[in-house]
Amino acid sequence: MRCCGTGSAPPGCCSTNVGPRSAQRGSAVPPRERPAATRARRRFASETLAAIRNGKILRIRAGTGAHRFIGIWAVVVDRRVFVRSWSVKAGGWYRTFLQEPRGAIQVAGREIPVRAVVTRGVRLKGAVDRAYLEKYQTPGSIKYARDLGRAKSRATTTELMPR
Structure with a gap:
């Protein structure tokens, strides 16, 4: 689920995206698109x-x-x-x-x-x-x-x- 971006997120919005960095800043970080390097890679069989x-x-x-x-x-x-x-x-x-x-x-x-x-x-x-x-x-x-x-x-x- 995407964050509403209003600063007062509804329950469950962004709650799984709170980590050490965002806790230091005091706010939840809205989810972002993962960079290409961290996207799931296709693998050979x-x-x-x-x-x-x-x-x-x-x-x-x-x-x-x-x-x-x-x-x-x-x-x-x-x-x-x-x-x-x-x-x-x-x-x-x-x-x-x-x-x-x-x-x-x-x-x-x-x-x-x-x-x-x-x-x-x-x-x-x-x-x-x-x-x-x-x-x-x-x-x-x-x-x-x-x-x-x-x-x-x-x-x-x-x-x-x-x-």
Whole structure:
């Protein structure tokens, strides 16, 4: 229920929105629209997350144009899917997502529409660093997993969300 905004709210109006901050000011705070970052996020199904977590290559297509799917490395952290660009090419998937954040992934024979969201949190990027090192440990892949933790690639940390 929205607050009437008159300062003398009817019983039940705003009563659930009184918290420490509003108590300090001495008034109830009318409910607001939640910022985009705190809205309920769509999540991948558990089976999809398991396939991404257990697979070595994720097939991805950035943008909505008629482009082929390419294989990249992906990790799952806290039931969220993250990818990084190793080469950061001008015409590559990362730069395409910066221009147009919609795309698709192929998992277990299914094409799933996704939205790419650039990740900024330092702690989250650290967790993604560790996830890459844990997942890609073979002698042939460890060098690239380490490179994905360097500043250039770290800056490309992108969360893929179903849309």
